[in-house]
Amino acid sequence: MKKILALVLALAMALSLGSCALAEDVSLRVWVGDNQDIDWINTVIENFKAAYPENNYNIEVGVQNEGDCSKVVLTDPTAAADVFTFADDQFNSLMNGGALQPVVENAEEIIANNTPESIAAATGSDGMLYAYPATADNGYFMFYNKEYFTEEDVQTLDGMLAKAAEAGKYVGFPMSNGWYFYSWFKGAGLEMHVNEDGVTNSCNWNATDTPITGVQVLEALLEIAANPGFKEADSDPFVAGVKDGSIIAGVSGTWNANVAAEAWGDNYAATKLPTYTVAGQQVQMASFSGFKLVGVNPYSANLGAAMDFATFMTNEQSQVLRFEMRRQGPSNVKALEADSVKAEPAIAAIIAQAPYADVQRVGQKFWDTAAALGKIVVNGNPDGTDLQTLLDNCVAGITAPAEQ
């Protein structure tokens, strides 16, 4: 009797083992950028499990700021999450550090489903797609208060500054921040971008033989910074100024859209960046477009599942969900067509700025150096240094060789 029981039990165990092998246990770790993304990602995970019932997924969610993601991942890629979200400014670092798995299985599908700009941001210098575009709203544009400005006024920076000065208020711009500071020079036709090696930069901001020279741009900037209607305002001062009413327009991104919308109510508006005067001409301010991208860790123990999840996390359904739950602008072409998306002023402004926006391809040496020049402009060049020298120093820093 006992023997028969043992035999039955053994058979039952063998069967249950066999059925387990069919529904494989797959563990994944996913990093999202913000605590507020948790509800959204949990919904996505439920949808994903429903869409892939053949496996037994165990997905663990962690929060890792998208702006610092590359530092954490590169410290030890083998210990990082299987799927992580990062801002596109870190694409180069991550790719050069070998921490991004190329999209090998469904690149055509991803390319067809997302805007060309977002695909460009996720494509390496070797032409391969290395990441999955998740949002297309990480760039900057102009917020303004309709109480003070007409649509005509916001076409030129001169007009805006004059109106603001008249009202005793300010137009905010984060001058001593390289990400925004780029806008002026690129607008005037001067170039700065990373080289083929993905680490060092090329830069001609100190050019003297271009239609608009670097010195002319710097002169224009010093004039703008000295305008009584201008205020240097990075994110925190911008928020403070909008709340206390001293800032009535300013350059920032979707992350401050709620602040402006709450403070200005029905007068809240957003549009592309204005033109500014340099060497007697009006030039359109350029910008960096910004995308949030999803990367897959090449060292993942479940690489196939990680790629499936990254694809699912950035598909139309998940991007629409992301817009609905987090107001983040999609990069998916179909998701972008929804009326609710188009009606969002901040996203409309991003789309309006898009023709003048560049994909951010910048080596690490750019940031501190550009910020320093911006700071000098804000301070009004107090030492009276020759402008060409300032630009030469700046270009030397930006283009410094990688060994340093």
Next chain:
Amino acid sequence: MERSKAIKQAAVPAKRPGLVRFFASIGQYIAGVCRDFMEGDLWVKLSALLWGSSCAARGQYVKGALLTVLEAVLAYFIPVVFWPYMSKLNTLGTVQQQRVYNPDTRQNEFNDYDNSFLIMLFGVIGCVLLLIAVVLWLRNIRAARAVEVRAKEGKHVNSFREDLTDCFGVKFHRTLLTLPVLGVACFTIIPLIVMILIAFTNYDRNHLVPAKLFTWVGMGNFELLFNMTADSTFAYAFGRVLAWTMIWAVLATFTCYFGGILLAMFINNKKTRGKKFWRTCFMVAIAVPQFVSLLLVRNFFADAGIVNTLCKNAGLTDWLYSIGAIPTANYIPFLTHPAWARPMIILINIWVGVPYQMLIATGILMNIPNELLESARIDGANAWQSFKSITMPYILFITGPSLVNSIVGNINNFNVIYLLSKDVYTTSDQLMANANANEVDLLVTWLYRLTQDQSNYKMASVIGILVFIVCAILTLLAFNRMIKGDKEENFQ
């Protein structure tokens, strides 16, 4: 007094320089080992090959077995586990990672690539183990001979139980020290060697493991730091940062030091009422975690912060602008302009640091022999004179070593500087910016940002070595001057 003279005389016969003596003693030891080996019997000679055989031959079976096991463990781990890394230490690896995606398994397949960092880490551990093995081997031969001599002279040979008892008896100091020494070796010395070695490699964002390799570059990084070439501004930034670090260390230490003593004296004054209340008030600053108060203060003094709003409303900002003390009329750049940020940081540090010094000084003040102060008063000394000639020298004598300690601590005072300048301070010095430094950076905060933001591990390591050298020189100088003097008698 008598004793210290005796010590001095005993120390006199040191004639030869320390390094020579060190190598000479090593030579003597090895000569001793050779002699033991030659004079020893067969068992001693055998124990050079098979540790513990001499012990076992004299009846110390357990000890002998343990030694043999130890030998086996070392003989396995060093060649099998660590040698693959040690043998690549000269190049730090030559096989770069290559990965190929396998569509069938949906996994990446990696080649058998080298990881420079692991080579360095395990290579160093292997070398340390090898050194330990050699030392143990030499000691083992000496011990083998010693036990032979004891046995032949008919003296008592310790049993294992007796050896164990010794560990808690005459050799108890060794037992106690084992754990700390192991801890220091594993968690301080080995990482330290690795960190120092990185200064001689090109480990930076272009050579991040495991995807890429890094290798030795000799003194190249040091040259980069000291040679002001056309496109390197590290030398410029290093000079500036070092100068500010020293100014900061001296000012921060002395302001807190004297501030704390004065505060303690005011509170301890006989006429002060509610001593405990005042002391508690200042203690609150310690009770709140430092980083919380620092981040709060940073927000208070931000360009759009509450202090600026108050100053603006009170008209102070406009007045400062009219006399040209600030570059813009919008705000006072408390933490964003070097001329303002540096004094502000020192002031804020006083607020954070004075309570600690006050606590220490309170204790010392209570210990000053009252007769000294009493007799001074009878001799007609006023308050300032007795402070200058009695209280201050007494406090200085007692706190001298801790003063040196706090200067070194302030050189490495990461919290205050980093938390007050993080995300707020942007330099307008282009050459500094090109080296990722700024005017309020200490060497440590610069080092931190080089590693965290720039992945520039090699330069960070170079700067770390230099910080160590600066601190070591300062400490040696200060301790030699302050503590060598026979000041003790002044207070007897």
